[in-house]
Amino acid sequence: MAKMTEHTFKQFNIELDEIRSGVLRMGGLVEAQVTNALAGLRTGDLALLDEVIAGDKRVNLMQLEIDDECNHIVAKHQLAAVDLRLVMTVIKSVSDLERIGDEAKKIAKAARRLHSSETSFAPQIDLGASAQIATGMLHAALDSFARAESDDTASIKRQDAEVDNSFKATMRQLITYMMEDPRTITSCLELLFIAKAIERVGDHAMNIAEYVVFLVQGEDVRYGKSQASVAGKD
Amino acid sequence: MAKMTEHTFKQFNIELDEIRSGVLRMGGLVEAQVTNALAGLRTGDLALLDEVIAGDKRVNLMQLEIDDECNHIVAKHQLAAVDLRLVMTVIKSVSDLERIGDEAKKIAKAARRLHSSETSFAPQIDLGASAQIATGMLHAALDSFARAESDDTASIKRQDAEVDNSFKATMRQLITYMMEDPRTITSCLELLFIAKAIERVGDHAMNIAEYVVFLVQGEDVRYGKSQASVAGKD
Numbered sequence: 001m002a003k004m005t006e007h008t009f010k011q012f013n014i015e016l017d018e019i020r021s022g023v024l025r026m027g028g029l030v031e032a033q034v035t036n037a038l039a040g041l042r043t044g045d046l047a048l049l050d051e052v053i054a055g056d057k058r059v060n061l062m063q064l065e066i067d068d069e070c071n072h073i074v075a076k077h078q079l080a081a082v083d084l085r086l087v088m089t090v091i092k093s094v095s096d097l098e099r100i101g102d103e104a105k106k107i108a109k110a111a112r113r114l115h116s117s118e119t120s121f122a123p124q125i126d127l128g129a130s131a132q133i134a135t136g137m138l139h140a141a142l143d144s145f146a147r148a149e150s151d152d153t154a155s156i157k158r159q160d161a162e163v164d165n166s167f168k169a170t171m172r173q174l175i176t177y178m179m180e181d182p183r184t185i186t187s188c189l190e191l192l193f194i195a196k197a198i199e200r201v202g203d204h205a206m207n208i209a210e211y212v213v214f215l216v217q218g219e220d221v222r223y224g225k226s227q228a229s230v231a232g233k234d
Numbered sequence: 235m236a237k238m239t240e241h242t243f244k245q246f247n248i249e250l251d252e253i254r255s256g257v258l259r260m261g262g263l264v265e266a267q268v269t270n271a272l273a274g275l276r277t278g279d280l281a282l283l284d285e286v287i288a289g290d291k292r293v294n295l296m297q298l299e300i301d302d303e304c305n306h307i308v309a310k311h312q313l314a315a316v317d318l319r320l321v322m323t324v325i326k327s328v329s330d331l332e333r334i335g336d337e338a339k340k341i342a343k344a345a346r347r348l349h350s351s352e353t354s355f356a357p358q359i360d361l362g363a364s365a366q367i368a369t370g371m372l373h374a375a376l377d378s379f380a381r382a383e384s385d386d387t388a389s390i391k392r393q394d395a396e397v398d399n400s401f402k403a404t405m406r407q408l409i410t411y412m413m414e415d416p417r418t419i420t421s422c423l424e425l426l427f428i429a430k431a432i433e434r435v436g437d438h439a440m441n442i443a444e445y446v447v448f449l450v451q452g453e454d455v456r457y458g459k460s461q462a463s464v465a466g467k468d
Contacts, residue, residue, distance in 0.1 A: 071322060078312050088305060088325075095329065175423070179416045185409055192423075 012077055019069050019090045023097070026062040027142040030097045033059065033104035034138065034201060038131045041111035041194065049115075052108035059101035063094045081218070089215040093145065096204040096211075100138065103197040103204075110190045110197075123177040123184050125191050127198060130166035133159050134198050137205035141212065150213040156206050163202035170195040242311075249307050250317060253324045256300040257331070261376040264293055264331045267338035268372065268435060272365045275345035275428065283349075286342035293335035297328045315452070323449040327379065330438040330445075334372065337431040337438075344424045344431075357411040357418050359425050361432060364400035367393050368432050371439035375446065384447040390440050397436035404429040 033052050040049035070087050073079070079087065137159050144150060174188040174195075267286050274283035304321050307313070313321065371393050378384060408422045408429075 067322075071318060074308055075313065075315055075318050079309065081309055084305060084309050088301075091322075091325065092329070095326070171423070175419055178412060178419050182413045182416055185412050185419075189405070189409070189426075 008077075012073075015069065015073050016083060016086060019066055019073065019087065022062070022066040022069065023090055023093050024142065024146055026059065026066065026094060026097050027138075027145070029055070029062065030059055030100050030104065031135065031138055031142070033101055034107070034135055037104045037107040037111065038127075038135070038198075040108060041114070041127075044111075044115040046112060046115060049108045049112045053105055053112070056101050056105040059098060063098040066094045067091060085215050085218060089145075089211045092211050093208050096207045100201050100204045103200050106197045107194050110194050114187060114190045117187070123174065123188055123191065125170060125173055125177075125195075127170065127191070127195055130163050130170070130195070130198050130202075133163050133166070134202040134205065137163075137202050137209075141205045141208040144209060144212045145215075148212070148216060150209075150216040153209060153213060156209045160202050160206045163199050167195050167199040246307075246311055249303065250320060253300055253303050253307065253321070256296070256303065257324055257327050258376065258380055260293065260296040260300065260328055260331050261372075261379070263289070263296065264334050264338065265369065265372055265376070267293065267335055268341070268369055271338045271341040271345065272361075272369070272432075274342060275348070275361075278345075278349040280346060280349060283342045283346045287339055287346070290335050290339040293332060297332040300328045301325060319449050319452060323379075323445045326445050327442050330441045334435050334438045337434050340431045341428050344428050348421060348424045351421070357408065357422055357425065359404060359407055359411075359429075361404065361425070361429055364397050364404070364429070364436075365432050367397050367400070368436040368439065371397075371436050371443070375439045375442040378443060378446045379449075382446070382450060384443075384450040387443060387447060390443045394436050394440045397433050401429050401433040 033055055036048055036055075037052045039045065040052065070091050074084075074087055077083075137156055140156065171192060174192055178185045178188045267289055270282055270289075271286045273279065274286065304325050308318075308321055311317075371390055374390065405426060408426055412419045412422045
């Protein structure tokens, strides 16, 4: 860093701010995608669902752009450890955001099929509670990225377990429906895929929360291991 | 690079070789995990399935180690574009390999439940063909990484479409089974999750193949866009 001129230093800080705000813009878009997919599922608003499906292209492009900016930063500057951690956190976070975008698209597609089919055998399954926890996790993860403060990961892990349990409960309910009335099988499978997608939104949100811990504390908390404890090679 | 002493340069090349061979070792392990999970599903070998489930921890640790080595390389050296592309390719590839490892674990867990349940209502569904294509895609992607030659992506895209179609066909078959005999529903859902996991192995393998194109040609081919065509910001 010592070798930087004042001009380069300013430029460098602008670039770091850009990738940081890029994650938040992409995060905002992805949150909207998930919320709209779930709203469309609830209300049967097909136009909204189509918007979500079309909107995924924009999510994908944002990832490419932010990745590209990260590559430029690393290529142009010799990064200090803390800045390098930011770049790595950004690259990993946008990859998870992109996958959350994919899940939103899957939810929208399944909701579309459910609402446009003539069948009236849609089972009464409430996915609202788990959807609320999963989107709450995503919001909290982005918020902690924005503040560059790592929240208590115990809390997000508890929420992740809640979403997982809620998925298992939904699956049991759906199996009961299918057994009682085999005509509901196709709709039940759509709902199962939607429940699975909600669960995965929670998983990806937890990944992002863990990257923020790495960013803030310089410690890799994935798989419940700190870097120190995995230093020994196999 | 010009500023490097001969010693640093040698050291640097050793480090690049290490992350390159790390990907191949991790890839080999992940391939074995998938193959063993599928073998256990076929034969009902519960000990082998347990090995796969336990082995996922090693896959996760390998990702952490390789990520860590990448961070060190980027922190220590001012990388030329081609070397930076290698590091980025490695970071992304091990993330997909780790997720393939997760899919192998899911297959093993579902196979365990299928084979240890008392139910004898397991439907006759052949997942062998799609499993063979998906594992073939993974092998080809790792092979093209090893040779640092990007294969024809049209071929891997065709295979990915085959796996996707095969998943859809399996789903239709399973729906028929479930409708004809609701007692098969639980086993059918396990098989559905396994079929989905196989499909995702193919997706991740395709991602890796695309990173290799980026590595070799310096062009981002994800989402069917070259970097040139996404240069315009939103």
